[in-house]
Amino acid sequence: MAETLLDRHDAVLFDLDGTVYHGTRPIPGAAEAIAHVRKRGRPVRFVTNNASKSPEAVTEHLGKVGVTAEPVEVSTSAQAGAALLREHLPAGAVVLVVGAASLEAEVRAVGLRPTRQYGTDVAAVVQGHSPDTGWSDLAEACLAVRDGALWVACNLDATLPTERGQLPGNGAMVAALRAATDREPMVAGKPEAPLLRTAASSAGATSALVVGDRLDTDIAGAAAAGYRSLVVLTGVATARRLLAAEPGERPDYLAADLTALTHWVSATDLEIGPRPGWRVTVADSVATVESTEPAADRLHLLRHLCYVAWSSSVTNVRAADPRAEEALTSLGLG
Known part of the structure; x- marks a missing residue:
């Protein structure tokens, strides 16, 4: 039997939004794939940059989309943000919270005092995603940051995948505060390494696999933490985003969805690299794609193109035959 990803890795760290579900809508095959990982005896951890929900709320939400989980299996950027604050502040320090009630609870859990209004006793600002954040919340934080308060952002995700599409994420709100203060926050969640390392450590893993849908957070975070x-x-x-990925944002494996974790998929087939069925040549920064097999896999083409683009200067992709044109169009590269 071919070696699978689970043969290579001793735990799987899953992103949530865009990987397991879109808001309230489960992604097809995700629950079954996660159940298969458990059946194979691999610990599972859910690592999310979304700071708006507590581990208990995340667990409840996972249950609604068909995934069984325990709160101890959930690591959030709200937890990471609170931990980062505690490293820099004395016990009892006042922290202005911009975000959901779950973030406020995490701040309180590490021995700090949350508030929602600016005052001269505010030592820090922590900012996490909340759909209820408004101008007045940002105004309070602006006053504190401009007055020299430590500023911690739970994450910098510009968008948040939902069942309706991409909506503004915490990074969009952070950008507004950055523009108003001319300051940069410390970042607690992905792509920084501590959140993923803590999750892997809790699973007793030494060769964890990080699975996600964002290059700038999930994949970059894996690289920073030293995981595939x-x-x-x-x-x-x-x-298109994959072909332009910077070195620190390049995944080791690529798949359409989480069903790649099931037992019938070979790990080698998922690796970025040259693949059968396609010939790719580069001249004058243009990658020309030619089909060499009638039923060549379009995702094999993308894995092949990533390998070429990451090792050569590629600014454009063109097809040399109708099958290649069809594959490129289906990938959004036509």
């Missing part, structure tokens, strides 16, 4: 990564095309990542 699988990118899925169910959320933010696109073929």
Whole structure:
């Protein structure tokens, strides 16, 4: 039997939004794939940059989309943000919270005092995603940051995948505060390494696999933490974005969705690299694609193109035959 990803890795760290579900809508095959990982005896952890929900709320939400989980299996950027604050502040320090009630609870849990209004006793600002954040919340934080308060952002995700599409994420709100203060926050969640390392450590893993849909957070976070990564095309990542990925944002494996974790998929087939069925040549920064097999896999083409684009200067992709044109169009590269 061919070696699978689960043969290579001793735990799987899953992103949530865009990887397991879109808001309230489960991604097809995700629950079954996660159940298979458990059946194979691999610990599972859910690592999310969304700071708007507590681990208990995340667990409840997972249950509604068909995934069984325990709160101890959930690591959130709200937890990471609170931990980062505690490293820099004395016990009892006042922290202005911009975000959901779950973030406020995490701040309180590490021995700090949350508030929602600016005052001269505010030592820090922590900012996480909340759909209820408004101008007045940003105004309070602006006053504190401009007065010298420590500023911690739970994450910098510009968008948040939902069942309706991409909506503004915490990074969009952070950008507004950055523009108003001319300051840069410390970042607690992905792509920084601590959140993923803590999750892997809790699972007793030494060779965890990180699975996610965002190159700039999930995949970059895996690289920062020293873990291999699988990118899925169910959320933010696109073929065009993959070809332009910087060295720190390049996944080791690529798949359409989480069903790649099931037992019938070979790990070698998922690796970025040259693949049968396609010939790719580069001249004058243009990659020319030619089909060499009638039923060549379009995702094999994308894995092949990533390998070529990451090792050569490629600014454009063109097809040399109708099958290649059809594959490139289906990938959004036509």
